[in-house]
Amino acid sequence: MTNMPDKPDTWLLVLAWLGQHAPTIYAGALSFVVGALRIIYGGGTRRQALLEASLCTLITIGLIPLLEYFGLPQNFATAAGVFIGFLGVKKIADLADRFADFKFPKSDSAP
Numbered sequence: 001m002t003n004m005p006d007k008p009d010t011w012l013l014v015l016a017w018l019g020q021h022a023p024t025i026y027a028g029a030l031s032f033v034v035g036a037l038r039i040i041y042g043g044g045t046r047r048q049a050l051l052e053a054s055l056c057t058l059i060t061i062g063l064i065p066l067l068e069y070f071g072l073p074q075n076f077a078t079a080a081g082v083f084i085g086f087l088g089v090k091k092i093a094d095l096a097d098r099f100a101d102f103k104f105p106k107s108d109s110a111p
Contacts, residue, residue: 023074024064027081031060034085055089
């Protein structure tokens with residue numbers, strides 16, 4: 001196995017990319033860990049913990065552009081990620097359904 005050649009430019013690019021996306025990576029990782037620990041603490045299986053944590057991470061990463069849209073700092077994504085991981089996917093889905101029903105009420109007259 002050959003060693004990776006020492007290319008300062010490559011490492012500089014990797015470190016610059018990590019520095020630019022650190023809040024996103026950190027928020028996703030924290031969301032994953034909190035979601036997995038919540039399921040394990042509740043007596044769930046490893047499979048449930050992995051799926052729940054993955055979904056929490058995806059929701060957190062999808063939330064970051066929304067934070068930017070509202071002018072909130074990207075570092076706020078860390079707190080949002082922990083909050084999403086703690087609440088879980090079912091609770092977030094229930095909140096989204098309630099919000100959608102409030103904003104877009106169902107019409108009683110079906111065609």
